[in-house]
Amino acid sequence: MVAICHRMTILQKILGCSLQRHQSLVPLVRRMCSSGPDVLLEDIGNKGLITLNRPKALNALNLGMVRTIYPKLQEWENNKSLVIIKGVGEKAFCAGGDVRSITEGGKKGDPITKDFFREEYYLNCLIGTLEIPYIALLDGITMGGGVGLSVHGMFRIATERSLFAMPETAIGLFPDVGGSHFLPRIGGNLGMYLALTGHRLKGRDVLKAGVATHVCDAVKLPELEDTLLKLENPYPEDVSEVLNDFHNAATFEKDKDFSLKPFLPQIEECFSADSVEGIIDRLQKDGSEWALKNLSILSKMSPTSLKVTHEQITRGADLTLQECLAMEYRLTQRCCEDHDFYEGVRATLIDKDNSPHWQPAILADVTKEKLAHYFSPLAADRELTL
Template sequence: MDQEVQVWREGRAGRIRLQRPQALNALNLGMIQSIHEALNLFSVDPDVHFLLIDAPERGFCAGGDVRGIRAAALADDRSAARIFFAAEYKLNQAIAACPKPFVALVDGVCMGGGIGISVHGSHRIATERAMFAMPETAIALFPDVGTSYLLPRLPGALGFYMGLTGARMVGADAVHAGLATHFVRRESLPALEAALVRDGVAVVAAFAEPLPAFSLAAARPVIDLAFSAPSVADIMARLAADGGAFAQETLAILRLHSPSAVHWSFAILRAGAHRSLPEALAAELALAVQVTSLPEFFEGVRAVLVDKDRAPHWQPARLEDVDPAAINALFADRPPAPETAALSDR
């Protein structure tokens, strides 16, 4: 197993712990492979009743190693992105298909790839410090790791709102939004872990706190009206017509992100509403291989994760200037690659 992933059996649990705190537990290829190996091992172990994944240092998981993918692409290694995303998406599907309960303890940041190794499980426990987000449009990617399937199935239009703006769902809000299943105070995590490994997943309900009000409750009518629109242009028009502070702030956020990424993210989310999870993951792999070879992705990762100047130079620079034909070309029918066809394999 990879040293950045600790795996052991404890009581009823098959334990998986992320241990790459210097990178906020961002997933590299070795970590993905180690988690998948552990999942396969524990799934057939009769002494393991459920799987438990956590990361007690510096948050749960900040995403996937997109800096490494960018570096490989700049070095003209076009295979790195396909290998990485194929492995990651196979893991996401395997978690969803796990024959035993899969419990994720989320305390701190949970973005991108972190969502992929938590939300497909049966029990997603969020503390008051948990922060779920899919901020991919800020780096010219798109909601992936199976979220093109998941986000359109969240209440109302919350998933489209999250996927296009990168909005964060913190603490109990993640339960309201459907990303987490239980809200547990951070101070209760040690007792919850002890009870889980001793007695199994039935104890979770006894630790769950009553939910406070959803912080976005007042904004839901605006979100649901705007983000249920049939196009990005219509979303923008509905936000502009609303005139309220929340709508104007949301419109400003959309305009900060990669205009092209907002469009291709909207397209894959719309399609994902009608796909199965394996179909959504296959479509995500096809799109990921393409967009990670584009200058827009190089620039987005540079601005946010490499130079960190937060001043990307998008081309085109405005949402209104994105060529629909260029977006449609990304979704043209192609023969499935071997990795794509095998996404449903354990």
């Protein structure tokens, strides 16, 4: 209870205003509405349902959505037995944070560069410490900010339409939203591989990589949702039993091996190097088609992002979620003060020429001093305190 009250105090301090909550919406609207508020919140008996409602933007997470979800999730932790989160439409659970708005605001000196990441990370932390079952239905694209809305929760359900990735090194950022906590814990250096290359996992691979906890046929998701909502005062083991039933009944890709299985020994060997240069050297020595493909991928990423990401994942292996988020907040602020984040978003999302001009342009020019600056503490009043 003390922790919950502390979270509310933090949010009130951030917003500087009283907290507004959306009214509950009827189930018909829940299933059919694709307009209206960016996020729909429903009180369904002793259950809570969050629906991300920006289908045209692939349910990308913006600051308003964070400010809507956070206080409701705090409230529900006190009076609900479980929470389900999903996205509208069949294309995406949540394709990431609205980084275009962040960079556009950053150029104008808008405080969104501070506020968005700070408040998003408070939400990530709340999800990771929630005392009731939190079930994320990862139907469709789940990247960046969408990973933060799901991966720290108790249950993550993948479907045949699931597409997971942390592609931030391609836009001059790094795998944030607690990426430094969950990625190094995947094992076999697979997390480092996913973080640096932005490799995409599809369907049942999301489960086999350890990101999802269960799978479910997409057509069965409404039935799964209704079954969960009909549980009376469920404990986590009751939720797990329901999820196991749908998991065991899932038919898609049932006999298909993990797509990365043939490369796991190479991933473990090459991506265990103690530097990005070391990884590249091992890939060059490997010389296989797989290695050459990954060398080509890495050559397109921001050199600064690659080095920051490698250090971030290395450090995160020994940190708590709260410590990881505090570290990552520092990194976001350094990215927003630098060049590559703005250039990466321009090249990928605005002009879409996919030809970013990174500064510096090569790994050798990302000095130890520059890397140390990224990880150095912010001014005391700017630090993220969880």
